[in-house]
Amino acid sequence: MNKTATGFTKKLDIPTPKEKLRHPMDRYLRTERFPHIWCATCGIGTILTAFISGLEKSGLEQEKVAVVSGIGCSGRAAGYLRLDSFHTTHGRAIPFATGLALGNPELKVVVISGDGDLVAIGGNHFIHAARRNIDLTIICINNFNYAMTGGQAGPTTPIEANASTAPYGCYEFPFNLPYLAESSGAVYVARWTSLHIRRLAKSITEALLKPGFSFIEVICPCSTLYARRNRLGTGLDLMRFYHDNALIKHGADTREIDIHYQDRIVVGKFIDKDKPTFLQKRDKFLRGKLGDKFVPYKGPQPI
Amino acid sequence: MEADPIGVATGNHYIDGDHACAEGAIAAGCRFFAGYPITPSTEVAERIAERFPKVGGLFIQMEDELASMAAIIGAAWSGSKAMTVTSGPGFSLMMENLGLATMLETPCVLVNVQRGGPSTGLPTLTGQADMMQARWGSHGDYEIIALSPNSPQECFDLTVTAFNLAETWRVPVLFMMDECVGHMTEKVVIPEAKRLHVVPRKYYRGKKESYRPFSFNGSAKTAPMVKTGDGYFIHVTGLTHDERGYPVINAETQDKNVRHLVNKIRDNEEKIRLLEEDGVADADVIVIAYGISSRVALKAVNDARNKGIKVGTLRLITVWPFPEKRIRELAATTKAFVVPEINMGQIALEVERASRGRAKTLLVPHAGGWVHNPNDILKAIEEGAA
Ligand SMILES: Cc1ncc(C[n+]2csc(CCOP(=O)(O)OP(=O)(O)O)c2C)c(N)n1
Ligand code: SF4
Ligand SMILES: [Mg+2]
Numbered sequence: 001m002n003k004t005a006t007g008f009t010k011k012l013d014i015p016t017p018k019e020k021l022r023h024p025m026d027r028y029l030r031t032e033r034f035p036h037i038w039c040a041t042c043g044i045g046t047i048l049t050a051f052i053s054g055l056e057k058s059g060l061e062q063e064k065v066a067v068v069s070g071i072g073c074s075g076r077a078a079g080y081l082r083l084d085s086f087h088t089t090h091g092r093a094i095p096f097a098t099g100l101a102l103g104n105p106e107l108k109v110v111v112i113s114g115d116g117d118l119v120a121i122g123g124n125h126f127i128h129a130a131r132r133n134i135d136l137t138i139i140c141i142n143n144f145n146y147a148m149t150g151g152q153a154g155p156t157t158p159i160e161a162n163a164s165t166a167p168y169g170c171y172e173f174p175f176n177l178p179y180l181a182e183s184s185g186a187v188y189v190a191r192w193t194s195l196h197i198r199r200l201a202k203s204i205t206e207a208l209l210k211p212g213f214s215f216i217e218v219i220c221p222c223s224t225l226y227a228r229r230n231r232l233g234t235g236l237d238l239m240r241f242y243h244d245n246a247l248i249k250h251g252a253d254t255r256e257i258d259i260h261y262q263d264r265i266v267v268g269k270f271i272d273k274d275k276p277t278f279l280q281k282r283d284k285f286l287r288g289k290l291g292d293k294f295v296p297y298k299g300p301q302p303i
Numbered sequence: 304m305e306a307d308p309i310g311v312a313t314g315n316h317y318i319d320g321d322h323a324c325a326e327g328a329i330a331a332g333c334r335f336f337a338g339y340p341i342t343p344s345t346e347v348a349e350r351i352a353e354r355f356p357k358v359g360g361l362f363i364q365m366e367d368e369l370a371s372m373a374a375i376i377g378a379a380w381s382g383s384k385a386m387t388v389t390s391g392p393g394f395s396l397m398m399e400n401l402g403l404a405t406m407l408e409t410p411c412v413l414v415n416v417q418r419g420g421p422s423t424g425l426p427t428l429t430g431q432a433d434m435m436q437a438r439w440g441s442h443g444d445y446e447i448i449a450l451s452p453n454s455p456q457e458c459f460d461l462t463v464t465a466f467n468l469a470e471t472w473r474v475p476v477l478f479m480m481d482e483c484v485g486h487m488t489e490k491v492v493i494p495e496a497k498r499l500h501v502v503p504r505k506y507y508r509g510k511k512e513s514y515r516p517f518s519f520n521g522s523a524k525t526a527p528m529v530k531t532g533d534g535y536f537i538h539v540t541g542l543t544h545d546e547r548g549y550p551v552i553n554a555e556t557q558d559k560n561v562r563h564l565v566n567k568i569r570d571n572e573e574k575i576r577l578l579e580e581d582g583v584a585d586a587d588v589i590v591i592a593y594g595i596s597s598r599v600a601l602k603a604v605n606d607a608r609n610k611g612i613k614v615g616t617l618r619l620i621t622v623w624p625f626p627e628k629r630i631r632e633l634a635a636t637t638k639a640f641v642v643p644e645i646n647m648g649q650i651a652l653e654v655e656r657a658s659r660g661r662a663k664t665l666l667v668p669h670a671g672g673w674v675h676n677p678n679d680i681l682k683a684i685e686e687g688a689a
Contacts, residue, residue, distance in 0.1 A: 030538065033549060063534035068377070071541075079538060079550065084531040086380065087540035087550075088373065089403050095337075095370035099377025099385070100531060102361055103335055107381070107532050128366040278363075286356045295309070295359040297334065300382025300530055301503075 028052045028062070030082050037076055041235025043194030043220035047141055048077055050197045051112065054204025060108055065208075067110045068097040070117035072148040073222070074141035077112040091121030094129045097136050104299045105279055108137070108208060115142040116154040119175055123155070130184035132278045133212045139204070140177060140215070143222035151225030158261035162229045179254040181215040182271050188214035189254065189271035193242040194221065196267060203269060212277045219265055232262070304503045306330050306463075308496035310358045315492055320458040320485040321346035324414060324478070325354065326493060327462025328386050332501055333412070334360040335385040337374035339367055339393060342426045343482040344416035347388040368396035372413065376404050379411045380539070382504070382530035384466060388414040390482075391424060394433055394440070401475055402441035405564060407539050408517065408525065410469035410504065412462070414478040416485040417594075419671030429482035430671035431594055432646035437477045438623050444561050446568035448575060449477040449623040451593040455489045461620065467502040468575065472567060473525040479622065481645065483595035483674060504528060511535055515546040519563040568624050576629070577620035583633055586615030588687040590641045591630075591654055593619040595674055600643050603680035612688045622650065627657040634658035639687025643667035643680045663687060 029052075038044050055065060062083065069078035071090035078085040088096045093111045101109040111118070118126055118140045129136060145163050146152040153163035156177065157170040178189045188210045192200040200218060207214035219242065221227055223235035232238055242265065249257075250268040257266040276284070279297075287294045310329040318326075325347045328336075336355065338348045348364070355362040361383075365371040368389050375385035389397060394415045404411055417433050419425030433440075437449045448468050452461045458480060465476040507514055507527040516537050518526035526546070529535045542550035543557045568575065583589050588607070592600045597618045607614045617633070619626070630653075634640070639662055642651035648666045655664035665683045669675050 030549075063536075064532050066531050079540065082536050084536060085538045086377070087538070087542065088376075089400055089541055092369060092373040092400060092403075095365060095373035096377040098363070098365075098370070099335070099337060099374030099379075100381050101377075102363060102374075103378035103381025103383045103385070104530070104532055124366050125370050128370070290356055293357050295357055297359055297361040 025049065025052045028055065028082050030080055033080055036080055038073065039224045041221065041223040042073070043143070043235060044074055044077065044141055046194045046197060047139070047200070047218050047220060048080065050200040051139065051204055054201040055208065057201065057205040058208040060208060064106060065108045065110065066100060067112060068093045068100065069111070070113040070122060072114035072117050072146070074112065074114035074143070075117055075148070091117055092125065093117065094122055094125040094136070094138070098129055098134050101135055102279065106299060109135070110137045110139065110208070112139045112141065114147070115140060115144070115156040116146045119177065119180065120155045127180070127184040130181055130186045130213045130215070133185055133187060133275055133281070135211055135213070135277045135279065137207045137214045138216070140217045141220045142177065142217050143220045143226055145222060145226045147222045147225050151222075151229055156259075158259060160261040161226070164229070174259070176254065176258045177217045178215070178257060178270050182254045185213065186215045186271060187212040187273050187275050190215075190269040191217040191219070191257070191267045193219040193246055193265060193267060195239045195242040195246070206272070210272070211280070212275055304501050306496040306499035306501045307332060311496040311499060312493050313495050315490060317488060318455060318491050319346065319488045320452065320455040320480060321416065322350050323455040323458035323491045324462045324480065325350035326491070327459040328412065328466070329354055329358055329360065330459070330493065330499055331384065331463040331466035333384045333386045333466060335375065335378035335383040336360065336362045336387070337365050337371040337378070337385070338387045338389065339365055339371050341390045341393045343418055343485050344388045344390045344414065346485070347414060347416070368393035369399060372397040372400035372404070375411045376400060376407065376409050379409045380531050384410070386412040386414065388416070390416050390418050391420045391433060392422070394436065398436070398440040402443060402445070403541050404475035405441065405445045405447070406541050408473040409475060410473050411475050412465045412469055412478055413475055414480065417479065417481045425672050427482070428672040429595065429645060429674065431481050431596065431644050432649065432671060434479065434622060434644070434646065434649045437479055445564045447477060447623050448472065448474055448568065448621065449479050450577070450620060451479045451622050452484055453594055453597045453618070454484065455487060455491045458484065459491050459493060463499060463501065464577070467500070470502040470504055472571070472575070473528070474568070477623070479594070481594045506530070516548045517544065517546045519546055519559045525567060572624040572626065572628070575621055575624060576626050578626055578629065579618040579620060581616045583615035583617060583637070585613055587613045587638045588641055588684050589615045589617050589633055589637050590643070590680065590684065591617045591619065591650070592643055593622050593650065596643045596645060599674045599677055600680050602677035603684060606677065606681050607684040612684060614684055614688070619650070625653045625657065630654055630657035631659065631661075634661035637662050639663040639665055641665045641667060641680060641683045641687055643669070643675050643683075645669045645671050645674065
């Protein structure tokens with residue numbers, strides 16, 4: 001108790017030693033699993049923070065949001081989130097999430113995974129889930145390499161960048177992910193870097209509230225492997241690079257936003273349109289064909 | 304529990320094994336199907352695509368079998384009863400996530416209507432050469448349950464059983480048909496819903512804070528599940544994990560986790576086991592067969608009996624877990640086992656191993672494409688009796 005200027009006493013809002021100091025985001029985290037596995041100055045943690053703020057702002061019930069990851073450093077995201085969370089197999093997060101989301105249409109299912117996971121080994125699932133407009137939010141953490149396995153080249157490694165399996169530099173053409181997502185049918189497409197935390201969080205809120213296949217690419221520093229191999233400095237130096245070279249261009253033509261090695265990165269919200277989801281389309285279509293004989297899928301039996 | 308009448312097509316049908324399997328799944332309460340077309344299993348998917356919209360089921364044709372298997376695991380965790388169907392090449396692709404289903408202890412059913420292999424092999428003709436792949440196809444150590452029907456009626460009955468076993472033991476169950484049984488048309492009697500026993504999912508009802516998605520204490524105990532979205536904030540991973548589902552990467556946790564996966568099946572083999580025996584007590588020769596080969600063998604068995612040979616039959620309805628103990632018992636009283644199978648020797652190896660040299664094992668192989676000539680089986684019976 002403190003004496004205030006007016007002489008009244010007021011209880012200060014300081015936790016007693018018995019109360020644990022809790023961060024407001026703790027309720028979304030499996031804090032009992034900390035310390036996490038990510039390296040110092042890796043960007044994945046910041047993206048997770050942006051995800052939690054975006055989720056909080058969305059107003060969605062925590063219990064009705066599930067997260068699915070594949071395998072990789074980015075794929076460990078599911079393991080730290082206090083949501084129903086699934087750490088699956090390499091590349092199969094999207095089809096697993098498809099089964100989960102269709103199995104219980106009340107859920108909002110989010111996939112958080114890496115570039116290798118989502119567009120190399122899982123590339124086929126990515127384009128088909130987008131084509132079908134399955135109600136999923138996909139967050140692709142693009143660190144330009146396969147980090148978990150030691151910094152190999154992947155489908156987003158820029159030409160010239162060095163990787164452990166591209167020791168003389170990468171010479172393959174990389175994917176332009178927003179263009180891939182848009183042309184496959186995504187209804188929401190954005191790209192940010194792990195520096196653009198507030199903008200990223202806003203995009204995450206929008207994507208979560210958007211019915212259908214929404215896609216956010218997040219450019220992320222891998223300090224330990226990609227940055228070190230390419231002598232780009234620490235994660236902090238990469239953040240500085242994003243600061244100096246990211247160009248916000250909402251509505252940019254996705255055909256024109258390829259990423260070249262250590263060149264400007266166009267970020268922003270590129271696509272935001274409406275289209276019936278897989279389930280909406282299916283139910284309307286089948287009711288039209290079958291009339292009263294159509295029995296909609298109601299999700300799992302209540303217990 | 305009784306079956307939900309909406310999915311039970313009660314009555315007498317004249318349908319093939321693939322269609323009967325589809326009806327069995329719907330009757331068992333399966334309401335989620337993900338698959339990719341492949342001969343000779345496609346008719347199962349086709350019937351489900353036609354029937355599901357009328358019974359409240361959700362059918363999705365995925366982009367491949369990797370996705371199909373992943374999707375049914377996701378659906379199972381949403382609380383649905385889920386199934387996929389495939390043949391040879393697709394079965395190979397499903398092995399990846401069969402491992403995930405095993406590791407996550409996910410109840411679901413994977414049907415393989417077997418055709419000749421390897422590779423594209425004989426797309427339209429029969430085979431039984433995926434039996435060892437069923438047992439060992441995904442990497443790592445685990446045990447599996449696999450059933451093998453020998454008639455369209457059994458394709459119905461045992462598909463219901465497969466779903467029941469999946470729920471009872473919290474495992475993926477393999478339904479190992481063959482092209483002959485899949486494409487054979489016979490009378491199939493579907494009973495009334497109230498006469499069908501369906502095992503519902505075991506759900507946890509205790510305090511949220513004390514829920515554990517896995518239980519590694521004692522092989523007979525399998526933890527009850529919860530549904531995604533019910534506020535338990537479960538975590539599951541394909542990594543080696545503890546009872547909370549959290550990854551723990553060390554030899555001690557691996558030991559608990561893997562022993563549990565293996566023992567819950569191994570220790571309960573006799574409870575899971577479905578065998579059909581005839582005249583084995585005083586038999587000099589016992590024919591051990593499964594699927595279509597068990598029916599072809601009957602001709603040889605009758606011929607042998609007419610010749611005065613004391614021959615019995617043992618039909619494996621559950622092929623996995625292998626009824627090792629039963630075979631060992633019979634090996635003590637019989638001279639020889641004859642094993643006709645449409646492969647170059649798979650289950651025969653298990654029979655030989657289980658009988659531990661007490662009885663001879665005579666394999667009657669067939670490379671696939673057609674069933675055995677019963678005379679080849681008869682010859683082996685005569686050799687065994689001699
Ligand atoms: C089927 C299969 N192939 C290969 C691997 C090995 N593996 C694990 S993570 C990974 C790449 C991950 O890259 P990415 O998705 O970009 O994630 P990051 O680690 O960069 O965040 C690979 C190849 C695997 N686990 N499974
Ligand atoms: S290896 Fe790279 S991506 Fe993985 S945790 Fe470290 S910095 Fe992050
Ligand atoms: Mg990566």
